[in-house]
Amino acid sequence: NAGVTQTPKFQVxxxxxxxxxxxxxxxxxxxxxxxxxxxxxxxxxxxxxxxEGTTDKGEVPNGYNVSRLNKREFSLRLESAAPSQTxxxxxxxxxxxxxxQFFGPGxxxxxx
Amino acid sequence: QKEVEQNSGPLSVPEGAxxxxxxxxxxxxxxxxxxxxxxxxxSPELIMFIYSNGDKEDGRFTAQLNKASQYVSLLIRDSQPSxxxxxxxxxxxxxxxxxxxxGSGTQLTVLP
Numbered sequence: 001n002a003g004v005t006q007t008p009k010f011q012v013x014x015x016x017x018x019x020x021x022x023x024x025x026x027x028x029x030x031x032x033x034x035x036x037x038x039x040x041x042x043x044x045x046x047x048x049x050x051x052e053g054t055t056d057k058g059e060v061p062n063g064y065n066v067s068r069l070n071k072r073e074f075s076l077r078l079e080s081a082a083p084s085q086t087x088x089x090x091x092x093x094x095x096x097x098x099x100x101q102f103f104g105p106g107x108x109x110x111x112x
Numbered sequence: 113q114k115e116v117e118q119n120s121g122p123l124s125v126p127e128g129a130x131x132x133x134x135x136x137x138x139x140x141x142x143x144x145x146x147x148x149x150x151x152x153x154x155s156p157e158l159i160m161f162i163y164s165n166g167d168k169e170d171g172r173f174t175a176q177l178n179k180a181s182q183y184v185s186l187l188i189r190d191s192q193p194s195x196x197x198x199x200x201x202x203x204x205x206x207x208x209x210x211x212x213x214x215g216s217g218t219q220l221t222v223l224p
Binding site: 041 | 200202217
């Protein structure tokens, strides 16, 4: 049982490049989330997916797109990376009757 | 005003002392409250959750909730150097489906 996995772990991009961050969970959870974490700002929600086939914007969605490929996978795409998107990105999932979120190991992204 | 507020710290306590971490929230309809621990360079992990007013104890950790005053706290008894981490308070606000709103975290250092 791997829990929540994310790829890649580290990435350096140049301004204007695009990339997709991958997330997968093997806990049969319905809901999945993408956060970014910047120093002193806690976790901010980018997008979430309450269930397969649905996605909704969070607090900071500008510059990002998401795809809920199936129940297991939820990807985050940066179409044209900007230095302001330099951050640590966490994927999380939750299922069952509780609201506990399980987090992946994170992707450390630097945009030059 | 941020929805979930925490003192950023850093908070330093000597080994063996009680560490007290506080969190206030603005939405009176908030229902569920979580404390996550995040070691440097790692992802957040859940250590406590509380739904009802009063205290909830789990080993050396005690979560306290006062909905009338809109605060939740985490006490760590017999603090150990291994407790040194950032502690994130998270709140499920009313009507937010399965979303959590996170505070910016309090950095705790336990001095040997």
